[in-house]
Amino acid sequence: MSADRSLIYRAAPVLEKGPMHTVALAREAFGLTGNPGAASAAVFTVLGPDSRFQVDGEGVWSILGPRPGIPLSELSYAVVDVETTGGSYGRGHRMTEIAIYEVRGGVVEDEYRSLVNPGRTIPRHITALTGISNRMVSSAPFFDQIASDVLERLEGRVFVAHNARFDWGWISRQLADAIGEVPNVERLCTVRMSRRLLPRLRRRNLGEVARHYGIDVADRHRAHGDALATARILIRLLDEAGRQGLADLDALRDFLRRRGRRSRSPRSKQLSLGFDTRHEHEGY
Numbered sequence: 001m002s003a004d005r006s007l008i009y010r011a012a013p014v015l016e017k018g019p020m021h022t023v024a025l026a027r028e029a030f031g032l033t034g035n036p037g038a039a040s041a042a043v044f045t046v047l048g049p050d051s052r053f054q055v056d057g058e059g060v061w062s063i064l065g066p067r068p069g070i071p072l073s074e075l076s077y078a079v080v081d082v083e084t085t086g087g088s089y090g091r092g093h094r095m096t097e098i099a100i101y102e103v104r105g106g107v108v109e110d111e112y113r114s115l116v117n118p119g120r121t122i123p124r125h126i127t128a129l130t131g132i133s134n135r136m137v138s139s140a141p142f143f144d145q146i147a148s149d150v151l152e153r154l155e156g157r158v159f160v161a162h163n164a165r166f167d168w169g170w171i172s173r174q175l176a177d178a179i180g181e182v183p184n185v186e187r188l189c190t191v192r193m194s195r196r197l198l199p200r201l202r203r204r205n206l207g208e209v210a211r212h213y214g215i216d217v218a219d220r221h222r223a224h225g226d227a228l229a230t231a232r233i234l235i236r237l238l239d240e241a242g243r244q245g246l247a248d249l250d251a252l253r254d255f256l257r258r259r260g261r262r263s264r265s266p267r268s269k270q271l272s273l274g275f276d277t278r279h280e281h282e283g284y
Contacts, residue, residue, distance in 0.1 A: 007029070007046045008046060011025065011043075011046070011047060011061075012069070014028050014029045015029075015053070015061060015063040016063060019060045021058075021059055021060050022039075022040045022043050022055070023036050027039070043061070064184045069250070071247060071248055072248060073242070074104075075249065076102060076156065076157045077104070077157055077234060078153055078159055078160065078185075079102075079230050079231040080099070080159060080160065080161045081098070081099050081161060081223045081224075082095050082223055083096045083097040083098075083223050084170060085120060085121075085122050085123060086125075086126045089173045093118075094116070094118035094120060095116045095118060096130070096137055097113075097114070097130075097132055097224075098114055098146075098150065098223055099111070099112065099114075099222075099223035099224040100113075100153045100154070101230075102153070102157065106238070106239070108228070108231050110153075112153050113224040113227075114146055114149075115140035115141075116140055116141065116146070117137045117138065117142045118137060130221045130222060132222070143174045144178040147174070147175055147178035150175065151175060154171075154185060155183045156185075158185065158186045158187070159185045159186065161230065162189070162190045162191055162226070162230045162233070164189035164191075165189065168187055190209070190234055190237060191204050192256055193241075193256065194237065196256050197241060206226060206230065206233075207220070213232070213233060215233060216229075217229040
């Protein structure tokens with residue numbers, strides 16, 4: 001273990017107790033009691049490059065997300081799926097359903113699910129795909145009414161979805177509009193995880209990965225059915241990560257980043273610019 005990594009592991013539990021000024025942090029976490037300027041410089045050198053740590057204008061540090069070094073099996077995951085009216089948020093489309101399952105210790109521990117009134121008509125082809133009709137959402141809460149519940153279930157957990165960029169994009173936009181707050185959380189994508197951990201699997205859409213693991217997907221294209229299947233897939237992928245020696249989130253993140261760069265097709269460029277519809281993407 002590098003010296004910097006060792007110091008990060010010492011700083012994290014200190015900051016989990018609450019924010020702390022640079023000089024005090026240098027003393028409590030690093031044992032530096034000499035020149036305050038040198039001690040402060042050491043803190044900035046070690047923690048500054050790590051995005052999980054933040055410092056305000058007065059030199060007070062805090063930590064975001066899970067503490068480094070916690071085993072993957074001990075983290076809490078919020079596994080999410082959303083259904084929408086299709087198209088993009090910028091063009092007025094909105095969420096119609098959301099489901100969040102909490103996974104911890106290899107077990108699905110908690111469930112949250114709700115239809116959402118999108119405040120607009122659901123196109124017929126979307127109803128044909130998801131089974132969610134205008135009548136079903138007519139008496140459902142608007143997202144503004146459930147935003148605080150959603151935020152509470154995401155904070156302090158690792159956000160997980162099958163095609164996480166899609167689900168995170170919708171949730172973050174709707175939270176920002178509803179309550180002006182978006183949680184700063186770690187995120188994992190089970191499409192990306194399956195690509196790296198299951199390289200022989202030719203397709204990584206939800207149905208194919210579930211089939212690989214023998215997982216039944218009930219209520220396909222409904223948020224609760226897809227999120228529960230994703231939660232069960234996550235548990236299996238985390239087991240696979242452990243077998244490959246990936247002990248914590250740092251190790252898994254580094255592993256997922258180590259892949260060859262591939263040329264991007266015009267279609268993938270459209271996806272990155274936010275023009276995708278959920279139902280055309282590999283992860284769906």
